[in-house]
Amino acid sequence: MAHLTATPVLEPNQDRTMILNMGPQHPSTHGVLRVLLEIDGETVVRIMPDIGFLHTGIEKTCEAKFYQQVVPLTDRIDYLCPMTNNLCYVLAVEKLLGLQIPPKAQWMRVLMNELTRINSHLVWLGTHAMDIGALTVFLYCFREREEILKLFEAVSGQRMMTSYFRIGGISLEPPLDFFDRVRHFASYFPQKIDEYENLLTGNPIWMMRTKGVARITAEDAIALGASGPTLRGSGVDIDLRRDMPYSGYENFKFKVPVKQEGDVFARYMCRVAELRESIGIVKQALEGMPEGPIKADAPGIVLPDREKMKTQMEALIYHFKIITEGFAVPPGEVYQAVESPRGEMGYYVVSDGTAKPYRVHMRAACLANLQTLPTMCEGGLIADVVAAIGSIDIVLGEIDR
């Protein structure tokens, strides 16, 4: 595997090659990714990503917060799929606590999680197509994304930093017309996917820019730690929702799209197919949504209802205790992984028995996926670097944390 080791230092090879700096403020790097390219004419000889411009020390901050105070921090890691991060963190803490979650909360989590996946994939599709030159798709995608953000706002009060999932359940009952609105969205969204595909899938320019570009084999993708559509586009059939189900995903029927080619087009096809599967899961969740409570029956851990606090002394005491001194979590360690839109999002939470986590580590799918960039791009053209960066769907907030 000598060909996969990182290129240490880039030095111009006498007069043949030159070093080109791309980013960190380049529009196609989706944030603040800096890439150093050693180029020979238009051909990329070596490529080295440089990250860390968005490092905010979230893992360190988590160690100074109570367990429930970490939830809003998890939104800010991957700002395109906040609920997936919420879900991963609360599942990890619930596993540490041994807490049982009522079915309605689980189904709501699945429903919101799939809407988040659609939201994230729409941003990816729009920006990726815009990078390659298809500007129209961006406007179409953001039109549907706006509807999803309105749904998020209706259910949690926030468009992006939702913090909707809490330890022990979800924070609020959905408003009365919420399910009808989601049903309406789910009814017309498949035609919108057809619209995007009409613009791109058969488009000769799109195919020339994506087919056979930035290839990676299954062996290399596994060795480099790629996950999600980046791995499935190379023919590795793994999806944690199906293979290691969490939060009630075993109750849902969906297909896992896998493509064999390992190029930009294969990853594009995987994600577009995932959009259709996600909307199918949303429909199943709407049909089978159980009745019942949305929070676990754990008074010392879950905040009491507002009404009870005004009428019952115990509820007021529990509320005061949770807010001021948190709740103790039994010592132990847990690694919880979920399938985020970008791949395997993992939270490793260590508890030492106090009310603050001893260590919270986020396994960022993008960080590992970014390591595939040199393998994909070396030997290709500079223009294809943009296509490759778009196709691995990076979010710098998650990479740098």
Place this chain on the structure above:
Amino acid sequence: MPVTPAITDLEQLKAHPAVARLLAWNPASVTGAKFDRDEISIHVDRPFIREACAILRDDPTCALNYLSDLTCVDWFPAEPRFEVIYHLLSIPKKERVRLKVKLDGVSPVVESVTSVWPGANYFEREVFDLFGIRFSGHPYLVRLLMPEDWEGHPLRKDYPVEGYR
């Protein structure tokens, strides 16, 4: 719901394929094991970690062919102070195994697993950056997230969360 007690006795966990494989290879490599909350952790002695990873990756019954995550926990002021944590995933078997290596706080050095999984590159650089642990044999061990001229390692427990260092 109470959490079921953890199993920490190595004798009871010998049936687990990953533990059995490592014990069959070199009994000195495994210093302990724990089964807690449906997750298995194996403590591997420091000199054996790279070979242990390679064996678990290539063994057909374990088939732990994917490095999910690599991170570290600082148990300051206890000694040995650092624990480097490897989360392995078997894509064919859909199983996870956690490996742990304990390192002392004076000169924490461990062998790099980049020769087993090239994807460990960024994870090891991140641990080096934030904990100051050196990975011998790593191709390019420099800071990943913090600025190059930064002093100190922020995720160490003796590094303050706020205020001046």
